Amino acid sequence: MRHDHLLSAGQLTREDIEAVLDRAAEMAADPAGVAERHADRLLALCFFEPSTRTKMSFDAAMKRLGGDTVDMGTVESSSVKKGESLADTVRVIEGYADGIVLRHPSEGAAKLAAEFVDVPVVNAGDGAGQHPSQTLLDLYTMRENAGLDDLTVGIMGDLKYGRTVHSLAEALATFDARMHFVSPESLRLPRSVQFDLHEAGARLREHTELDEVLPELDVLYVTRIQRERFPDENEYQKVAGQYQIDADTLAAARDDLTVMHPLPRVDEIAPDVDGTEHAQYFPQAHNGVPVRMALLDELLSGDGGDR
Amino acid sequence: MSDHELRVSKIRDGTVIDHVTAGQALNVLAVLGIDGDEGFGVSIGMNVPSDTLGRKDIVKVEGRELSQSEVDIISLLAPEATVNIVREFDVIEKNRVERPERVVGLLRCPNHNCITNADEPVVSTFRVVDDGVRCEYCGEIIRSEIGDHLAVN
Ligand SMILES: [Zn+2]
Numbered sequence: 064m065r066h067d068h069l070l071s072a073g074q075l076t077r078e079d080i081e082a083v084l085d086r087a088a089e090m091a092a093d094p095a096g097v098a099e100r101h102a103d104r105l106l107a108l109c110f111f112e113p114s115t116r117t118k119m120s121f122d123a124a125m126k127r128l129g130g131d132t133v134d135m136g137t138v139e140s141s142s143v144k145k146g147e148s149l150a151d152t153v154r155v156i157e158g159y160a161d162g163i164v165l166r167h168p169s170e171g172a173a174k175l176a177a178e179f180v181d182v183p184v185v186n187a188g189d190g191a192g193q194h195p196s197q198t199l200l201d202l203y204t205m206r207e208n209a210g211l212d213d214l215t216v217g218i219m220g221d222l223k224y225g226r227t228v229h230s231l232a233e234a235l236a237t238f239d240a241r242m243h244f245v246s247p248e249s250l251r252l253p254r255s256v257q258f259d260l261h262e263a264g265a266r267l268r269e270h271t272e273l274d275e276v277l278p279e280l281d282v283l284y285v286t287r288i289q290r291e292r293f294p295d296e297n298e299y300q301k302v303a304g305q306y307q308i309d310a311d312t313l314a315a316a317r318d319d320l321t322v323m324h325p326l327p328r329v330d331e332i333a334p335d336v337d338g339t340e341h342a343q344y345f346p347q348a349h350n351g352v353p354v355r356m357a358l359l360d361e362l363l364s365g366d367g368g369d370r
Numbered sequence: 371m372s373d374h375e376l377r378v379s380k381i382r383d384g385t386v387i388d389h390v391t392a393g394q395a396l397n398v399l400a401v402l403g404i405d406g407d408e409g410f411g412v413s414i415g416m417n418v419p420s421d422t423l424g425r426k427d428i429v430k431v432e433g434r435e436l437s438q439s440e441v442d443i444i445s446l447l448a449p450e451a452t453v454n455i456v457r458e459f460d461v462i463e464k465n466r467v468e469r470p471e472r473v474v475g476l477l478r479c480p481n482h483n484c485i486t487n488a489d490e491p492v493v494s495t496f497r498v499v500d501d502g503v504r505c506e507y508c509g510e511i512i513r514s515e516i517g518d519h520l521a522v523n
Contacts, residue, residue, distance in 0.1 A: 148491065149490055169488055171484050174485070175486075192508060
């Protein structure tokens with residue numbers, strides 16, 4: 064991989080992804096070997112909307128590489144509240160740190176930030192847009208459990224606003240996975256994502272019921288249906304129940320089905336799934352650290368010569 | 371456009387945009403930023419019978435030539451349009467519009483949550499795709515309704 068920034072999963076080739084995953088596996092196997100690799104380097108954590116886990120995961124990754132982080136703090140306590148533009152904010156922060164991790168409520172925020180700074184920018188979620196570092200750890204988890212070849216993946220829940228889904232689907236297209244999207248009509252994959260998938264020649268189908276595809280799946284990726292997306296509580300209650308799984312649901316699945324979730328979950332995966340062989344969502348979350356170590360190592364080691 | 375029609379319009383110097391998709395003439399004027407206060411002579415034909423298009427619009431602007439970015443966006447509103455430059459009552463140049471690769475600054479992204487609609491120092495940029503244009507920031511696609519998203523409106 065030779066990129067200035069990681070803005071969307073679409074910018075990554077299969078080779079890019081495999082290189083990061085390989086490096087992450089090396090780092091997971093021998094964390095001591097990289098404990099000083101980025102000593103004295105600083106990573107800025109700019110979270111314009113809260114995300115404890117993603118932020119802590121980047122924080123941990125940077126510190127395990129021997130570096131340190133500076134944190135913008137909450138939006139309420141920063142100058143953003145006073146109306147400063149994102150472009151100005153990142154130009155100031157560029158002077159403090161060697162890289163910027165950005166979470167922002169607007170789509171395209173990371174791309175804009177990248178236009179204004181010379182240090183690497185990592186998109187850690189832009190509105191309903193993209194969340195590519197999550198995708199890398201998702202793929203890492205899939206590779207460990209099911210491999211990435213000849214994969215059949217079900218992706219279920221809020222496909223419309225779920226940025227992790229948008230990034231993941233784009234990346235899976237480069238692996239030629241068969242994708243089954245399961246959601247209520249009102250939360251189908253947006254047409255812009257469908258456009259990308261069709262352009263990439265992806266094999267995909269859409270469903271409203273999980274049981275239509277469950278027995279075929281190698282991986283079931285569950286996302287949260289967000290109550291706040293529904294104008295009407297009744298509408299929410301109607302659909303939410305259909306997209307919950309428990310140990311009984313999984314009786315129809317293959318024994319080696321891997322169940323994943325970007326977390327946090329609410330009630331879409333019942334606790335009785337946790338103890339089954341299917342459950343991989345906690346290891347998935349833990350994989351965020353080595354994967355982000357590998358990603359940061361890649362971006363912070365670039366000398367810009369061949370960019 | 372036939373020479374006959376052109377003579378009828380009696381433009382001395384200016385631009386005739388012909389074979390405009392029916393219904394798009396006012397959007398073409400919007401692209402050109404013309405609202406009548408500029409003092410240009412402007413005539414518009416709407417829903418004029420056309421051999422090739424069935425119905426078409428025509429926009430004739432006296433004393434004004436078009437920039438490339440204006441021609442680019444007209445190509446999206448009216449892919450069949452021709453841009454005729456008139457000097458001393460003669461058409462001296464007749465160009466078919468061509469779809470550009472990018473449209474910069476002329477459209478507003480319909481995604482309200484797009485960073486280009488926030489108060490940021492950024493110019494909207496759209497990549498032209500097969501059946502529309504696509505925001506380079508948020509990925510939103512505009513298809514047939516391009517005229518509704520002109521930044522000049
Ligand atoms: Zn946009």
